[in-house]
Amino acid sequence: MGECGLSTAGRTTRPRAVPELHVPHSRVGVSALCPCSQEPSPDNEGALHSSFCQLIEEQSSLVAGPSALLPSLDPIASTGLEPEQGEQHPGYATTLRILANMPSRTIGRSRGAIISQYYNRTARLRRRSSRPSLQQLNRTARPSLRQFDLESDPAHATLADKQSLLAKELLSLPPAQRSQVLMEVPLSLEEKRSLRMPSLCPHPPQGCRTLWYRFLALVHAAQPWHYALKQISGRFGSSVLSYFLFLKTLLLFNIISFLLLLVFVVALQAAYPPAVASPPPFTGLELLTGVGSFTHSLLYYGYYSNTTLNDPSASSPSGSTSPSRATQLPYNMPLAYMFTIGASFFATCILLMYSMYHSFLKSYRVGSSTGVLAIKIFSAWDFKVVQRHSVKLQSENICTQLKELLAEQRLRSCPLSLPQRLRHITVLLLAWLLALGTVLGCVVAVYYFSEHMHTVSTQEGVLLALPLIVSLLNTLMPHFYNLLAAWEKQDSPAAEVYVAILVLGLLCYQWLSRRLICSCWETCVGQDLYRFVVMDFIFTLLDTGFGELLWRLILEKKLKSKRRPEFDIAQNVLELIYGQTLTWLGVLFAPLLPAVQVLKLLLLFYIKKTSLMQNCQSPSKPWQASHMSTVFITLLFFPSFLGAAIFVSYTIWWEKPSETCGPFRGLQTIYQTPKVWVELLEESNPNIAWFSWIPQYLVENTVFLFFLSGIVLAVIYFNIQVLRGQRRIICLLEEQIANEGEDKKFLIQKIHSIYDRKVPRGKCWGSAGMESHCAPLLRAGAGGWE
Amino acid sequence: MGNKQTIFTPEQLDAYQDNPFRQRIAEVFSESGDGNMTLDDFLDMFSVLSEMAPRDLKAYYAFKIYDFNNDDYICKSDLEKTVNKLTRNELTPEEVSLACEKVIYEADLDNDGKLSLEDFQHMIIRAPDFLSTFHIRI
Numbered sequence A: 001m002g003e004c005g006l007s008t009a010g011r012t013t014r015p016r017a018v019p020e021l022h023v024p025h026s027r028v029g030v031s032a033l034c035p036c037s038q039e040p041s042p043d044n045e046g047a048l049h050s051s052f053c054q055l056i057e058e059q060s061s062l063v064a065g066p067s068a069l070l071p072s073l074d075p076i077a078s079t080g081l082e083p084e085q086g087e088q089h090p091g092y093a094t095t096l097r098i099l100a101n102m103p104s105r106t107i108g109r110s111r112g113a114i115i116s117q118y119y120n121r122t123a124r125l126r127r128r129s130s131r132p133s134l135q136q137l138n139r140t141a142r143p144s145l146r147q148f149d150l151e152s153d154p155a156h157a158t159l160a161d162k163q164s165l166l167a168k169e170l171l172s173l174p175p176a177q178r179s180q181v182l183m184e185v186p187l188s189l190e191e192k193r194s195l196r197m198p199s200l201c202p203h204p205p206q207g208c209r210t211l212w213y214r215f216l217a218l219v220h221a222a223q224p225w226h227y228a229l230k231q232i233s234g235r236f237g238s239s240v241l242s243y244f245l246f247l248k249t250l251l252l253f254n255i256i257s258f259l260l261l262l263v264f265v266v267a268l269q270a271a272y273p274p275a276v277a278s279p280p281p282f283t284g285l286e287l288l289t290g291v292g293s294f295t296h297s298l299l300y301y302g303y304y305s306n307t308t309l310n311d312p313s314a315s316s317p318s319g320s321t322s323p324s325r326a327t328q329l330p331y332n333m334p335l336a337y338m339f340t341i342g343a344s345f346f347a348t349c350i351l352l353m354y355s356m357y358h359s360f361l362k363s364y365r366v367g368s369s370t371g372v373l374a375i376k377i378f379s380a381w382d383f384k385v386v387q388r389h390s391v392k393l394q395s396e397n398i399c400t401q402l403k404e405l406l407a408e409q410r411l412r413s414c415p416l417s418l419p420q421r422l423r424h425i426t427v428l429l430l431a432w433l434l435a436l437g438t439v440l441g442c443v444v445a446v447y448y449f450s451e452h453m454h455t456v457s458t459q460e461g462v463l464l465a466l467p468l469i470v471s472l473l474n475t476l477m478p479h480f481y482n483l484l485a486a487w488e489k490q491d492s493p494a495a496e497v498y499v500a501i502l503v504l505g506l507l508c509y510q511w512l513s514r515r516l517i518c519s520c521w522e523t524c525v526g527q528d529l530y531r532f533v534v535m536d537f538i539f540t541l542l543d544t545g546f547g548e549l550l551w552r553l554i555l556e557k558k559l560k561s562k563r564r565p566e567f568d569i570a571q572n573v574l575e576l577i578y579g580q581t582l583t584w585l586g587v588l589f590a591p592l593l594p595a596v597q598v599l600k601l602l603l604l605f606y607i608k609k610t611s612l613m614q615n616c617q618s619p620s621k622p623w624q625a626s627h628m629s630t631v632f633i634t635l636l637f638f639p640s641f642l643g644a645a646i647f648v649s650y651t652i653w654w655e656k657p658s659e660t661c662g663p664f665r666g667l668q669t670i671y672q673t674p675k676v677w678v679e680l681l682e683e684s685n686p687n688i689a690w691f692s693w694i695p696q697y698l699v700e701n702t703v704f705l706f707f708l709s710g711i712v713l714a715v716i717y718f719n720i721q722v723l724r725g726q727r728r729i730i731c732l733l734e735e736q737i738a739n740e741g742e743d744k745k746f747l748i749q750k751i752h753s754i755y756d757r758k759v760p761r762g763k764c765w766g767s768a769g770m771e772s773h774c775a776p777l778l779r780a781g782a783g784g785w786e
Numbered sequence B: 001m002g003n004k005q006t007i008f009t010p011e012q013l014d015a016y017q018d019n020p021f022r023q024r025i026a027e028v029f030s031e032s033g034d035g036n037m038t039l040d041d042f043l044d045m046f047s048v049l050s051e052m053a054p055r056d057l058k059a060y061y062a063f064k065i066y067d068f069n070n071d072d073y074i075c076k077s078d079l080e081k082t083v084n085k086l087t088r089n090e091l092t093p094e095e096v097s098l099a100c101e102k103v104i105y106e107a108d109l110d111n112d113g114k115l116s117l118e119d120f121q122h123m124i125i126r127a128p129d130f131l132s133t134f135h136i137r138i
Helices: A045-065 A068-080 A094-102 A111-126 A161-172 A175-184 A189-200 A206-221 A226-236 A238-271 A332-365 A372-379 A390-413 A419-454 A463-489 A493-518 A523-556 A568-585 A593-615 A624-656 A672-684 A686-699 A702-758 A767-778 B009-013 B021-027 B037-047 B057-066 B076-087 B093-107 B117-126
Strands: none
Touching: A068 A111, A068 A372, A111 A161, A111 A175, A161 A175, A161 A189, A175 A189, A175 B057, A226 A238, A226 A390, A238 A332, A238 A568, A238 A593, A238 A624, A332 A624, A332 A672, A332 B093, A372 A390, A372 A463, A372 B076, A372 B093, A372 B117, A390 B076, A390 B093, A419 A463, A419 A493, A463 A493, A463 A523, A463 A568, A493 A523, A493 A568, A493 A624, A523 A568, A523 A593, A568 A593, A568 A624, A672 A686, B021 B057, B057 B076, B057 B117, B076 B093, B093 B117
């Protein structure tokens, strides 16, 4: 009696064999039954509960004595019962209907249930601090009981009452939380308006609000490239869009750096130019090499003066020509230079960490990584894609991905044999060795080439050779790595960035050791970096031209295939990261380099967009846009920005500035500038001697720094523990939900077994047997059944 | 889109997008359930599909869109219809059936053989891409 496919052993694992409810003597799939349309409305909770209570009462009265209950059950069973196949349990449809109308199940269906749920949530928000009394059930762990509060209360049965209650609750919340709750309620706009209406009255007048909305609309319309991005996402989807959004982010960083430097350093130096010899005439080659007439210009470090500009104490040559307005503010150029560079790095750091935080928030999820197929099916379709051809391509991509996932799962169920696994491991090892070997080879090649370049005479055109070689390597290596990845069937876009970063590291070391060769070494380094940036731009253009345009022409004309070249997102993003690293490295030595980078990014946007539209098709690899954007922002921060910041800090702290040029000539290190300034201040006004206390005891004191890093480490540890706790809670909650399901099955089994025992009237069961069946039913779900 | 009318028929919306779920979207957001939308329904639709809508709201409406028979559960037949619409019937019936079984196995937490709204929302929490794909740029 009571056959059942459930396994009670091991509540932690979900039973695998039973995806559907088991009914004795029949195997009716749950999906075959739908609750019919004449069921009692969920608003009429009283009728439902009373019918269920009646059912339990009738069963428990069987203990007292066998009365003919079957006829009284028939009305319930026959109302709205659909004809079922074969041996169908008479009460099965009823119980399913009742289950389908349980409060926790009606959330998606009825507005009354939605409003009650949000009423409870809002009430919880309001009285978050106080612990509810024991009689209140809205804090229970069982979801089916949580809605008990409002819905079983007969005084709140009507929809209008519930609505007014919710509106009242909303009024009691602060405005920001109120709009947050209203945004989340899944009701139509009209109803949200009616809920919000009472709260509009005590607010500022209408004129203010319309002005504010107009301003917001203007800000939204003024976003650059809004239509272009929409076009791109319409044809190519979210993955290619992530590249262009990344470009936009980099543009923002560079514009902020450029504005800071322009306002505080460049403009002032341009207003008070130092006395230099007349520059050589401008030839076109300067745009590429950065030497010649550009050497003694605002572009490089060497141009900036080391004195206080506009100093009133300095003797002015002709008193009548200098204006007598209050423009005699002296401006300490070295201090301004150092602090502006520091401020731009600090601002970039804050913005980067903020972007990283947002990306992580969107893409990182605590919990298990199962459910890949379900997630793929429900979130794979990109609703942004609009064009017919792209929609067709997207369908094909999803089809391919699903096939791959299914094949992978089939493979996992039958694991690889030993020789296959060995082959897989050897392929991986070989690929890794090849990658490492090429990286080391590139680094050594660049080292020897640059050593050779310094021994050769420095003709202008020859200066371009080193940047050319480095950019060539950077362009070719990713294609090689793509081949490797296709061979070993794994994806690792981060490997390509190691080549670029290692090469840059080597070059940094070389630049610092070159102090002995160049007279004004900072300008030399700045010129080198300028050449690298320009060469990187030229090579990006060449890569777009050859990789996309030429390839498409070859595919179309020679090979006559309809396929177009794919837009390689990883390679393009890594090129952007490389270019940005160069800019950050060079800010100290060439203050106008962010401006060059801004121009370069603007041109790059339009060129890439045009090439994309004309030549490419969307990538066929599965690309998790949000995950990859997090990876890119992280790559931008960790090797790229931190490396540049370390290099610049090292230069400021330890390197001796050159004697003949620049704002820091004559000092031991650049870092001495604020110390000198503080000493000057102390001399002029002994009252602010306390000001020198700050750098001495805060910045240079190691104890304070240890204390700060201790706090940071403690915060990180705390967050890790919180994450661990959350993972454990998720496991516990999943177990509880599974237990809920088991409880329901148990209850249904019990009801059906009691029906079955009741039906054969000839057989009589002792009251002891009945009690052992009914008592667990009455206790609603305790364990222990045979 | 016309300027003078207040109701958009599914055919008019059809011309604007080639989405396989366009019929379902129109049905879910229309007041009468047959696919004709008033201006308010239209605004509702774009507000849910915009960038600013919270994840739970999007998950709620996505659930309704994927629930083809409107029974508040995504059962196996709903899933099969979804997969066929996604892949334009390119997968074989065995593969479709296997995929649907796997999805139910992965996502169904209370073991009733179909996905309820809570199961769906729980799964969507673990899908970070959902916010960016369930989004129409205006």
